[in-house]
Amino acid sequence: MELQTLTYLVVGFTFAVYIGIAIWARAGSTSEFYVAGGGVNPVANGMATAADWMSAASFISMAGLIAFLGYGGSVFLMGWTGGYVLLALLLAPYLRKFGKFTVPEFIGDRFYSRTARIVAVLCLILASVTYVIGQMKGVGVAFSRFLEVQYEVGLLIGMAIVFVYAVLGGMKGITYTQIAQYCVLIMAYTIPAIFISLNLTGNPFPQLGLGSTMAGTDTFLLDKLDQMVVELGFDQYTTSARLSHLNMFAYTMSLMIGTAGLPHVIIRFFTVPKVSDARRSAGWALIFIAILYTTAPAVAGMARLNLMNTIEPSPGNYLAYDERPTWFSNWEQTGLLKYEDKNGDGLIQYSADNNTNEMVKIDRDIMVLANPEIARLPNWVIALVAAGGLAAALSTAAGLLLAISSAISHDLLKGILKPDISEKQELNASRVAMAGAIGVAGYLGFNPPDFAAGTVAIAFGLAASSIFPALMMGIFSKRVNKQGAVAGMIVGITVTLLYVFQHLGIMFIPGTSFLGGLEPNWFLGIEPNAFGAIGAIVNFAVAIGVSQFTEEPPKHVRDLVENIRIPSGASEAVGH
Amino acid sequence: MSDKTQHNKYWQENLKIIVPLMVVWFVVSFGCGIIFVDELNNIRLGGYKLGFWFAQQGSIYCFVLLIYIYTKQMAKLDKKYSLDDDNQ
Known part of the structure; x- marks a missing residue:
């Protein structure tokens, strides 16, 4: 069958499945809309988390970035998986015990302050909207290539589908759709990788293939790759660091704590029944994620090799x-x-x-999408990759939009502006908020500031410098008070934003960067994308410092901290 | 013993589980993958240079293992203090 028809069939079929699930699992209450009623099986939640987590950046951009960065691309691999260790050990179980709907809600209660809650909402929206731009770009790229429409048209179709899908679903619908999307995207990622690994090395496991010899020779694949890129005048693939080791350190740290601080990931752990389930669920999520993340470096290296072999x-x-x-x-x-x-x-x-x-x-983004064609794989594999890229972008977009809309409807509207609205009104409000968020994200998708993974990296910096430190101190310290937390969040995210803006332009508008994008102006040679780690350190320092000079949190807050540290009794909190 | 002192002891033991795991988390990623990558690259693991392997493969396997160990140890700890949800 012709590729075009086949692609329409496969993509159309997966869309039908998603919409079908969204209709079947429609949310009837705010609890279902925000946290799927709190009754999701931990393994299922792990799978949904993996799909929620693995975005267009992971699926489309990451291997392409690694293919051209070589060893320097490791920051994405370690950064986007290592964050789960932080999440599992430091945040998820305690936040699950707290047992409410949103991240700002925790910050507001723990720091007994509406101001803290509002600041958290603003940080959340800033990080999530930045993140959503990357997803929109991914949707646009995948559509424009595989359905052969213009990038802008592709983006519009993507927005329309996300709209129907996210507004209908709520967390309950999104959870079950994400499980389906995980299956699609992981097949779409691993099947071509297995084929290509077999072709090049004879080993069906890409993770092992990358470390094997080229089929029929005794040259190792990575040695061959190093030799070829060096001949073309590039740096050696396996040792080319990204700028400097210090920069890589900061970048990896920024992505890790950003991962643990991203609200759309954290709220997934509110959906399981018990604290022990939250721990297990984080483990399962990482296993499902690791399947893709350990395959990605093989896809990257092999795609680079195939590309060079085709041209020369x-x-x-x-x-x-x-x-x-x-x-x-x-x-x-x-x-x-x-x-x-x-x-x-x-x-x-x-x-x-x-x-x-x-x-x-x-364009680095095309490496994964073009990979099966470059390796001359059958048409159905190419069609599957298209469906996988779309699944990755859509599942993450839906998760992000839920985090944004619940922050607006639950934290701002219900929590602060109009505490007496009914549940039904709140549900409607969150759907309106979601529509608004899609509009904003779409507009920014038409004027993308950087390639998909670049934009996403900034979102991590923002989450890393604001939300993660506040959450961690909220759990591990009884002394950090509202003044400290608020000051920490504001200073942390401001420092990070200013650093990004001064080098990349205010709101990324070219020509408005007041220090220029030039490397010599970088603080310790750290690139703007990696600055979240510094912002986080500033946040911790300011919060702890300010708390020392202001009064201790009241007793009920200290009791709250003691309570979330104990796992038992979490299931009672669900029905709040 | 009162609930409160029990809970404090539980929290101390919890920290004793978390800290060593966080040390390993740091060593396999930032240590082997970035700080000592050049030194480790002199050792080979098949076609992989060892530092490169840690940065692109090994650290991820270790992360999975760390969460697995954490989950097991915490389940044991919850049981010891009868704080698991099943006992409520």
Whole structure:
């Protein structure tokens, strides 16, 4: 069957399944809308968390980034998995014991302050909206390539689907849809990887294939890759650090604590029945995530190798532009791949030297999507990858939108502005909030500030510098008070935002950066994306410092802290 | 013994479980994957340089293992203090 038809069929089928589940599991109460009634099985929740978590950035962008960054790309692998250790050990069980609906609600109660709750809502919205932009871009890219529509049209279709889907579902619908989406995306990711690993190394496990020898030779794949990139003038694949080891350290730390501080992930742990389930669920989530994350470096290395082999089948023997494969011309149409015949010989020369390199644009985002075509895998695999990319983007977008809309309807409206609205009104309000959030995210998706993973990395910096420290101190310290927490959050996120803005432009508008994006201006050589770790340290320092000079939290708050540290009795809290 | 002192002891033991696991978390990722990566890269694990392997594979396996150990130890601790939800 033709690829186009097949893609429509596979993608159409998965969409039908999602919508079907969303209708079947519609939310009837606020408890169902916010936390799926608190009765989700921990393994199922782990799977849903994995889909919620693994976004377009994980599915589409990450392997592409690693493919071009090599060892430097490890920050994403460690950062986006290591955060689960923090989540499981430091936050999830205690927040589950607290047993309410949203993250700002915890911050508001623990720091006995409406101000703290409002600041937390603002931080949450800032981080989540930034994150959603990346998802929108992913949806646009996947649609534009596979359904052969313009990027803008793809984005609009994506927005429409997310709209129907997120507004209908609520947390209950989203949870069960995410389970289906996990299955689609993990198959879509691993099947091509297995094929490619078999082709190149004869080993069906990509994780082992990357460390094996090339089929029929005794050269290790990674050695071959190192040798090829060095010949083209790039840094060695397995050792090229991202800027500096200090920068990688800060970047990894920023992603890890950002992961643990992202509200859409944390609220998933409010949906399980018990504290011990929250711990187990975090473990299951990481297992489901690790399947993709340990495959990604293999996909990256092998995709890079295949790409170079296609362009230059043997040293000095370049591919003629007229004989370029179909995937090449398909991606050229989307504008994500560009060739320029600089020396007029009709051949494609790829190198690290900008003067002679003729592959003037290889968008990193296309590496995973084009990978099966580059490796000449059957059409159904390509169609599956399209469905997987969309599943990843949609599941995360839905989770984020839920976090945003519940913060607005539950924390701002019900919690602060109009405490006496009925449950039904609150439910309607959260649906309106969701629609607004989709509009804002869509607008920013039309003017994306950076490639998908870049935007996402900033969201992590924001969550890392504001929400994570407040949550951790709220659990592990009885001394940190409202003045400390509020000051810490505000100073932490401001420092991070200013650093990002001064180098990348205010609201990313080009030309408004007041210190320039230049590396020499970076604090200790740390790039803006990695600055959340510094923001978090500032947050901790300010919060603890200010608390020392102000009065101790009242007794009922200290009792609350003691109570959440004890696991028993969590199931009673569900019916609040 | 009162509930309160029991709960305090439980919390102290909880911290004793968390701290060593956090140390391992730091060592396998930041230690092996970033700080000592160049030194470890002199050792090979099949086609992998060891530092590179920790950064792109090993640390993730360790993270999974850490949460598994944590879950088991905490379940034991909850039982010891009869604080698991099933006993309520």
